[in-house]
Amino acid sequence: MNCSPIRSRLQRVALVGGAIATTSFSLLFPVGSRAVNAALQNSPKTVLDEVWQIVNRDYVDDSFNQVNWSEVRKELLSRDYTSRQQAYAAIRRALSQLNDPYTRFLDPEQFEALTDQTAGELSGIGLQLSLDERTQEIEALETIPNSPALRAGLQSGDRILEIDGQRTRGMDVERAAGLIRGEVGTSVTLKVQRGVETPFELTLVRSRIELPTVSYTIRQEEQARIGYIQLDEFNAHAAEQMYRALQDLNGENVDAFVLDLRGNPGGLLNISVEIARMWIDRGTIVSTVDRRGQNETIEATGMAMTDRPLAVLVDKNSASASEILAGALQDNGRGTIIGTQTFGKALVQAVNSLSDGSGLAVTIAHYYTPKGTDINKTGISPDITVQLTVEQEFQLTLEPQIRGTQFDPFYARAIDVLQTSTPVAAN
Known part of the structure; x- marks a missing residue:
C-alpha cells in the first residue's frame, strides 16, 4: 500500500495484543485532527518532542519506571540531529528506559505496515x-x-x-x-x-x-454438526467477518462451535469486545485501569448470536485481544478453553501518528479478566491442557491443512469434550 508519508490527521489507536509486529498487540485508534506545516516536518526535534509529550501525558506508569522524564526531555532537546535517523535512534534510547517492550517508536515504514495490518x-x-x-x-x-x-x-x-x-x-x-x-x-x-x-x-x-481474518466450515463429527471457526487476528474487519460466519453457521443449524485462537497475536481492543458480545449475552467482558487508577468495565449487551456449546483453542501464541476474548468466555462459563498457557499480555497500547509519518505505540492501561485476574506475563490457564509431542508439532507445521480436523490433537480434544459434556451428539 502506498500512502503519503505525511498524514494530515493525528491518529490515536488502542491495541490489545502482544508486541506489535513481532508478537501481539491491543489497539485503540481514536482520530483527531492536527495541522502539519512544512517547518515542523523538516525538524527532527519536532517528532522527538511529540514522542516525549505523548509519553508524558499518557504512559500508564506515572513514575516512568523511576526515570526523571523531564530530564529526558532536556537531554533529547539539547542535542543537534543532522537526520531523522539520528532523532529516531535517540527516541528509541529514551523509550528503552521505560523497560516496556510495548511502548515503542515506529518509523514511517513500520507505522504504515501496522496501520495496514490493523485496517485489514x-x-x-x-x-x-x-x-x-x-x-x-x-x-x-x-x-x-x-x-x-x-x-x-x-x-x-x-x-x-x-x-x-x-x-x-x-x-x-x-x-x-x-x-x-x-x-x-x-x-x-x-x-x-x-x-x-x-x-x-x-x-x-x-x-x-x-483481507480475510475469519475462516469457517462445518465438520460432521458422528451425530454432531460442528461449526469450526478460525480467527487469525482482531483487525478492523474481524467483527463483521465473525458476524457473517455466525450467521451462516446458525443458518446451517450446527450443534456446537470450535473457535480456534491459536497463533492469534491480538489486535484492536474494540473488535475483541464486539466479538465477545457475539458469544456472551450477559456479564463483564473486560475491565481496564489507567495511570490515574480509573477503572472502566465493559459489559455484554444481551445481543449474543448463539448459546450453543463452545470450545476455544489457544496456545502460547494466543495473545492480548485473544486473551481478552478467551478470558471473557472462560470467566463467564461460556466456553471451555483447551490447549496450552497463552502468551500473557494484559496491557493496552495507544498508537499515535506523528507529524513525519512515523508513529508511537504507548502503553496506556492494564486490563483484567471479568473475575479481576491479572494475566500479564502469566497468560490464561486452559481448562483442559493439550501437550503436543515434537512429532505432532512438526506435523501441524508441515501440514497446516490438518488444522481443525481429527488429525489435529487440539481439535480432536475439543470434539471429545463437546460430545461428552453436552447433548449435541444425541441430536
Missing part, C-alpha cells in the same frame, strides 16, 4: 508470492478472495516471469511484492507461465482488498 486491507492485486529456491523463480502461492488476481484467473504455481517488464528470476519475494503493490486504480502487467504452456501477459488494476 491492502492496496494491490491480492496475490501471495513465494520463491522456488531451486529455480530462483517467483511463483504465485495463493490468491486472496475477491481480488483482481483471483478474478484474472491466476493460480497457485503460476510462475511470474516479469513484472512491468522487469525479469524476476533471482529477485527476492519482498522486491517482487513491492513492484506489484501500488496505488488503487493503477495497473500492473505480469508475464505469467503456467506449466509448460506459452507465457502470457495479464494487466491487472490494483484495488482495495479486504
Whole structure:
C-alpha cells in the first residue's frame, strides 16, 4: 500500500495484543485532527518532542519506571540531529528506559505496515508470492478472495516471469511484492507461465482488498454438526467477518462451535469486545485501569448470536485481544478453553501518528479478566491442557491443512469434550 508519508490527521489507536509486529498487540485508534506545516516536518526535534509529550501525558506508569522524564526531555532537546535517523535512534534510547517492550517508536515504514495490518486491507492485486529456491523463480502461492488476481484467473504455481517488464528470476519475494503493490486504480502487467504452456501477459488494476481474518466450515463429527471457526487476528474487519460466519453457521443449524485462537497475536481492543458480545449475552467482558487508577468495565449487551456449546483453542501464541476474548468466555462459563498457557499480555497500547509519518505505540492501561485476574506475563490457564509431542508439532507445521480436523490433537480434544459434556451428539 502506498500512502503519503505525511498524514494530515493525528491518529490515536488502542491495541490489545502482544508486541506489535513481532508478537501481539491491543489497539485503540481514536482520530483527531492536527495541522502539519512544512517547518515542523523538516525538524527532527519536532517528532522527538511529540514522542516525549505523548509519553508524558499518557504512559500508564506515572513514575516512568523511576526515570526523571523531564530530564529526558532536556537531554533529547539539547542535542543537534543532522537526520531523522539520528532523532529516531535517540527516541528509541529514551523509550528503552521505560523497560516496556510495548511502548515503542515506529518509523514511517513500520507505522504504515501496522496501520495496514490493523485496517485489514491492502492496496494491490491480492496475490501471495513465494520463491522456488531451486529455480530462483517467483511463483504465485495463493490468491486472496475477491481480488483482481483471483478474478484474472491466476493460480497457485503460476510462475511470474516479469513484472512491468522487469525479469524476476533471482529477485527476492519482498522486491517482487513491492513492484506489484501500488496505488488503487493503477495497473500492473505480469508475464505469467503456467506449466509448460506459452507465457502470457495479464494487466491487472490494483484495488482495495479486504483481507480475510475469519475462516469457517462445518465438520460432521458422528451425530454432531460442528461449526469450526478460525480467527487469525482482531483487525478492523474481524467483527463483521465473525458476524457473517455466525450467521451462516446458525443458518446451517450446527450443534456446537470450535473457535480456534491459536497463533492469534491480538489486535484492536474494540473488535475483541464486539466479538465477545457475539458469544456472551450477559456479564463483564473486560475491565481496564489507567495511570490515574480509573477503572472502566465493559459489559455484554444481551445481543449474543448463539448459546450453543463452545470450545476455544489457544496456545502460547494466543495473545492480548485473544486473551481478552478467551478470558471473557472462560470467566463467564461460556466456553471451555483447551490447549496450552497463552502468551500473557494484559496491557493496552495507544498508537499515535506523528507529524513525519512515523508513529508511537504507548502503553496506556492494564486490563483484567471479568473475575479481576491479572494475566500479564502469566497468560490464561486452559481448562483442559493439550501437550503436543515434537512429532505432532512438526506435523501441524508441515501440514497446516490438518488444522481443525481429527488429525489435529487440539481439535480432536475439543470434539471429545463437546460430545461428552453436552447433548449435541444425541441430536
